[in-house]
Amino acid sequence: MNLREKLKDKKRVVVKIGSSSLTHEETGRLNLTKMEILVRELADLHNQGKDVIVVSSGAIAVGRSAMGIRRRPEELAEKQACAAVGQARLMMIYQKLFAEYNQTAAQVLMTKYTMINAATRNNAINTFNKLFDMGAIPIVNENDTISTDEIEFGDNDTLSALVAALVDADMLILLSDIDGLFTDDPNQNPDAKFIEVVEKIDSHLEKMAKGSTGSSVGTGGMATKLTAAHIATSAGADMVIANGEDFHVIHKIMQGRNHGTLFLSDKKEGFYLDDIIQKL
Ligand SMILES: Nc1ncnc2c1ncn2[C@@H]1O[C@H](COP(=O)(O)OP(=O)(O)O)[C@@H](O)[C@H]1O
């Protein structure tokens, strides 16, 4: 059987969208046309009876443009203030667009502490499960407004994989500004070759994934996406990194068509989320 065929049967899907896929490069403002397609795709996955979680970046980028800040904010308090403005704007749009398809979007903001602490982690699991029961679509982001060095993930790639592990998702899709994993950063090296399928993540592969970002709003580059792949596949989910330029790619991936780089699930016996979290 074609390796991608089994993606049709996935039941619980986490979709992570990078800031660069949600905003206009020139202005940093939300790309509403793309968001409409994104929400229609996600609503339709939900209509097929799948549980859907969205991990959406973009709070800082959207807040920054709303406040007329042209450069990338460096200072922590400035990032946090931008996130406070941008997160509310993002949710307002998600709520409106999901409501058009008769769906309910729910906001879940997390920090690393939510994962590390057993009680708050359990609370998060219970909330996610109840939201699934109610038929709502959780929209997750890091709680950037209160996150400081000790408790911040810093990137939503890692957060999305931890969320996938937390809710026992069988599929994680990372949508970025690039077609998938290449042998090197294609923005720096024109000879970089595209990798279709990864069966095992090894140190050779890790060296290919650079931390360089391709846009003025992205965080983490491919390095954090490989960390995410390691977590998600060890927890038993398949993962795809694909280009979020056209969000129709979501249903194409779920139909088992050849899009993006597929990382095959490599469930580790005795995989404990705790072990991973301690190393963050
Ligand atoms: N081996 C690699 N393959 C593909 N992209 C890479 C690689 N190494 C680094 N990158 C960079 O990672 C970028 C995507 O990450 P990022 O900018 O953080 O996007 P996002 O906002 O979608 O998370 C690409 O645009 C590319 O420049």
Ligand SMILES: N[C@@H](CCC(=O)OP(=O)(O)O)C(=O)O
């Ligand atoms: N939590 C931050 C995004 C952090 C992040 O990982 O960004 P990205 O690389 O665009 O997915 C925000 O909402 O602005």
